[in-house]
Amino acid sequence: MANPQLTAYISLVTTSGVLILVLFIYSFVKRKQTPFAYTFMLFTFTQCIYVFGHAFELASNTLEQIKHWTMVEYAGMPFAAVLGLIVILKYIGKTVSLRTGLLMCVIPFISFLMVLTNDYHHLFYKAMYLRADAPTPMADVSIGQWYIVHGAYTFGSLFTATVLLIRRWRSTKKAYRFQLATLIISQLLPMSAAFVYLLGLTPYGMDPVPITMCVTASLFIWSIAASRLLTIVPIAKESIFESMREGVIVLDANRRIIDYNQAVKGMIPFLHSGVIGTSLDDMWPQLTGKAFPDDVSMDGLEEEVHWPTAEGVSSYQVRSSLVTNKRGDAIGMLLMLIDVTEQRMLQEQLKKLAYYDGLTGIYNRTQFLEEGRALLEDTNRGPVSLILFDIDHFKQINDTYGHETGDQALIHIVSVCQRFIDPEMPFARYGGEEFVIAVPSAALPEAARLAENIRAALQHNAMHVKGQAIAVTSSFGVVQLGDHESLEAILRRADEALYTSKKDGRNRVTAAA
Template sequence: MGSQLTMYISLIATSGVLCSFLAFYAYFKRKEIPGSRTFIVYLAVQTIYIFAYAFQLSSDTIVEIKRWTIVEYVGISFAPVLGIIVILRYIDRPISRSLAASLFVIPVITMIMVSTNDYHHLFYKTIEFRDGIPGPFTEVTIGEWYIVHGAFTFGSLLAGVVLLASQWRKTKRAYRKQLATLICGQFLPMIAAFVYLMGITPSGTDPVPFVMCITSGMYIWAIATTRMLTIVPIAKESIFESMREGVIVLDYAGRLIDFNGAVGRMLPGLNAGLIGTKLEESWPGLTGSPYPDVYSPDQAQEAVVEKEDGSPAYYQIRSSVVRSRGGEQAGSLLMLIDVTEQKLLQEQLTMLAYYDGMTKIYNRTQFLKRSKEILREGSDRKEPTSFILFDIDSFKQVNDTYGHDTGDQVIVHVVTVCQQIINADMLFARYGGEEFVLALPNSTLQEAGAIAESIRAKLEGTPLVTSHGQIVVTSSFGVSQSSEDGQSLQHLLRDADAALYEAKRSGRNRVGLAQHPLSRHALR
């Protein structure tokens, strides 16, 4: 019995040494370990419990056993709660100070009960040597608070196991070893404590300190092989999930390995069922865009995805190659950055720079720029270019009579009617307030005059329906054509303006050709 006891005490002392080693390791690595202070205290109280139990086994009197029992409960009382806090920190679940303080209520009461047990016997009713013979093992009769404390301890250990186990599916395979180690660190002492409370251990020995020898060894192994404590995968998972950018992880063959919640919201069709499949095959259906070149990390690419409400979402796609320790490609990362706001702002600025805000056709600045190009290209090909300048007749009277809102409707109405006649080769712009201009590549003066007459007739025959009733809108036109001597754009527009002025002098609602004003009947 003596040699067995010596061996058992030696194993317990070894467990205490391992626990102490972990505590010192955590202290020296405290800057690298999240929640290191709590973890150090957790290991310290476990160490106190283990060594106190070893000293208890070496005691010869009930008084000494009671004294070391009080020291033991420094660890037994507080270790389960500290373990819960360490686990919550590990899985990145914040806990308020008030809640943390409330968890210590029962352990504090337990310490008080154990320390003052001789006065009330609510924790141990009796502590006696087994068979009345002095020795390391005693028989106890438990009190009411012992049951409360036992239930609380068991519940705390079970809660720790459940919290850790709930993270199993969320934890990457590379980090599951350390997660399994932490689960065992909670589960094995819980089972050992349960067996002890059931009274089925040999000679009534407490197996928990011995089990801690095993769990401490597992912790040391996990630290050496997976850098447990200095790498917290659950916290990394939280960072991964909290990123605003969408992240997709691919293996070397382009198969989907993982993705975060942000990209799941960006691409609603992306789900766990696609994991293990080639992303290239499902990408067109997910985005409606070509699959990005994942092997060009320096090239920014773009995808346009239609949202549920039908509006477009623009995502900039950047890729990076993931390499193994040997430098070989192990996979790829795709990062999707939402640039919808920037894209829409850019489009708005483009609209302001290129287009008229009310009619959405080209503005004067863009017309002049593009017309010079059309005129130059026509000159190079020896083809004529014609210009039509027109404005709305009596537009000031419309504004004065019906108001500027109706005047705006008239302007939009004119553009709508024109777009029913002109084709894509013609350059159409708003030249001024109620003035419009057309550039017609490879068109003679007579051909342009015929187009102008078609627009004039269509406008006259298409009244605008307003809240004030129907308004007949008419316009006067001036047409000019480039010649082989190569007039400037300014000269041609001046000729068209002169023809327009002559058409107005002749009674409005008619087409005038440069130096050849025509009545509205002349081109029908």
């Protein structure tokens, strides 16, 4: 007659297998909605093999049958603990690559092979025999060396998963704590049952782990129904914090650095773990050359900062945001650094296109007119003179040597002029081969001397192209701004003076009163 206690035990084990099978089917159906569905499917599949194999082992009548179903159990049981750990790692937001997962399964795979071939080496079980005190055929074992390795690895996987989950308790929102508790119990119960089993405290040496799986599987199903475990999974705050592209520095109420993410380490060259606890007031001047704003209660501060890096000067927009407690009191601050280096470079390029001549790098006509009008509107400007000049026989240079040489002539003219021009003198390419210089605080004679110096320098400094010296000269028209005269009017008078220089033989300066 069958033992009623054993029948009840087998029934409970079989119930565990059925519940786990339900979880497997559910994860398969919801696989597109679950972040780690396939890992969870493997986890529950290996548990099913283990639990049903154990049920058949308990129902066996001979030692050979028990050995056979033990081999079946070990096709699932060693892998279940490792796959459970991988599920937990993915749940808390850690990335587990396929290669890492396979490496984690090496010892379970060796354990499975050891059980299959145990009769040849006895490294897993030194001996397996029927218990004399059991009411029905039950096996007992004498453990071998690899059994210790397998047991330690399995226990270590369960323990690691439990610790990882417990450490997340405080940082997990209350809405997800039921999920977290379910996962903790799913690791803690089998680990505790395995420990009791290893101590030999179970009746007739029966493995209690499959029974605990009835509880854990029920909790899983309850958690799925109550909090949609597997389909709605919290993302760890640390994962979001570290994966942000923006750099983030966390400050306490005394503006001391208490944390920062990975992104900001690439932005601030000298940032390292040693700065934790350092005051931002000490660090900020090193970055920006000025003190951090005194008003710590300032929320929404926006400031653009620049500092040198190995690639050049980097630009960052810094934004501040207060951290408050439930009463609304400021307890800290977040500083977010957004890399705007490319944006700043693009703005500079657009500025150059809008204001500067693309070939020579000096002002273009539009910007000169704007600068010139601003100069005329300055009531404290004093006398203002204008120098307008162009390259003599520029078409001939282009026709003889080519347009590339013509471009080099324009660059040559600018480089010679810049030896004589002060930064406050607006200098522009006015058109084709024509240039203009505004000379503030200079009367006509002084401006004429400047023009003559430039003319002489051009005459005595030939342009060299491919070893050939090419003479490049210019004709100049110089005028002084009259009372209440517009910029357009003075430009017309300068053009007339320039025409006079060209008519009189070129390579000369004409100053018109």
